[in-house]
Amino acid sequence: MKVTSIIIAFILLIIVWLYLDFHLGRRKHLRIVRNQATPILYGNFDIFPHGKELFADYFNEIKHARLHIHILFYIVKNDHFSQEFYSLLKTKAKEGVEVRLLVDRLGSHKVNKKIANELRTAGVQLAFSNRIKLPYLFYSMQVRNHRKISIIDGKIGYLGGFNIGKEYIDQDPKLSPWRDYHLKITGESVPFLQAEFLIDWKEYASEAIMDDSTYILKQPKGHASHQFVPTEAGLLEKKYLELIQHADQTIMIGTPYFIPSRQLLKGLLDALKRGVSITIVVPYTTDHMLVQEASYRYLRSLLQAGAQVYQYKKGFYHAKSIVIDDKICDIGTANFDQRSLFLNKEINCYFHDPVFVERFKDVLQKDILDSRPLTLTDLNKPNLFRSFKEVIAGAVSLFL
Incomplete structure (x- = not known):
């Protein structure tokens, strides 16, 4: 009994330490972060x-x-x-x-x-x-x-x-x-x-x-x-939210890991409500444990609200892009996930040139043709092992 109590106390101590370490480290990071976006x-x-x-x-x-x-x-x-x-x-x-x-x-x-x-x-x-x-x-x-x-x-x-x-x-x-x-x-x-x-x-x-x-x-x-927009410690969430909120007609997202923040998910759902068409391209084959399962709860919400989701099948899809209304195109190093949003140092390039945006859309359309639609039926098929992995993935989604 005494050994069990010691083990439990040790585990609780580790959890408290991890919590304090992460939150105090993040607070310090937020104090020193700087916005370094270039001019056009x-x-x-x-x-x-x-x-x-x-x-x-x-x-x-x-x-x-x-x-x-x-x-x-x-x-x-x-x-x-x-x-x-x-x-x-x-x-x-x-x-x-x-x-x-x-x-x-x-x-x-x-x-x-x-x-x-x-x-x-x-x-x-x-x-x-x-x-x-x-x-x-x-x-x-x-x-x-x-x-x-x-x-x-x-x-x-x-x-x-x-x-x-x-x-x-x-x-x-x-x-x-x-x-x-x-x-x-x-x-x-x-x-x-x-x-x-x-x-x-x-x-x-x-x-x-x-x-x-x-x-x-x-x-x-x-x-x-x-x-060019370098980001870290939450700056990327603000940038993506601004893009989504200004969309009038279409949003196209390509990402290997789709794990948005609550704010971004709400922004996408609000966009669907005001009539914006949303298309998301993700991989069919995954390269990391749990990242696919972490995306499913977000994709379910968006599919139910009318978004289109495609899984790229011609190899592994690691591309990172956003296209808004055929007016703005983002290509860079950041994934559409919480690690890129809140933890990683990233840098993206935002294009405002209509000729380049149209040129890039041709590349993205080719990827959609090499993909299969993902449906609510696919995601809602009973699968106990997948459901278990989704629970685990949801608990650690920030760190995936």
Whole structure:
């Protein structure tokens, strides 16, 4: 009896500690968060929905770099494709190009000491973002740097959903082909992307950069009007809610994980009530435990209210996008889930250019054609195991 009481007391102590750690850490984070949205800018863009084409272009641009290469990824692995990436960076560093690589401490946990030492010995400057640290260990474990941006010579930028690993070039049998959206950017907005990288680099790297002007090079204007919006600690929820509330006709959402906040779910249901058509594209195949089950209660509510939901079947759907009224298009690193809304550092690109929006809609329509409709009948079929998983997923949805 005494042992049981001790165990129960210990478990309760852990629960209290986790609660206090998370909420005090979040409160501190909210005090220091800053809104860094850029003004409306003009640039030129290519969209890459397939990893093989993206990385052929990406590696080619890196090979031709002459001044500096600045890269931030959430995930970099230790497979043959990642090794090819490392080799390319080491080669450029040995040529005298300044190479900085910033990776998330947990997302890129496979970047081990051996890899880190080899990169640094070759001249690559490597840093890990969002380390787990005191006093809020649990909270700092949850806040990840989910941004994926690259800037080459201050003239070419990349931003989107792809990371570095074999699955992203269709070499994981379960998840192939991998469907995602990644942007290649030129024009006057590239220096703003560069500035965002330098903010993160200064925060996490031991190296002090004294003169940003060396890297932030003025570029000519492009054609597509857009805006970069970095977010963290709840800023993304406000941005998405603003988009949804201003929709008059259509909302189209593409996301691998659909776990909205209460505010966003209410915003979507209110939009349906005022006659807005809502289409949501999610994966048929999942890559993480419980994320699909976590989405079902939200999708049920929206289907019942008249939304259309499609499950992408031609591989794994990891793309992140929102289109509002054919007027605004969002492509970036953020998922439509509570982790991206409240915990992760993200960066999205919001397009206001009607030509680009129409161009992107063609890509999204192709994905819908490669999907199957999800119905209330599908979700309401009796399934005890799925129902159990939905209960568990609902309890931990913020951390999925």
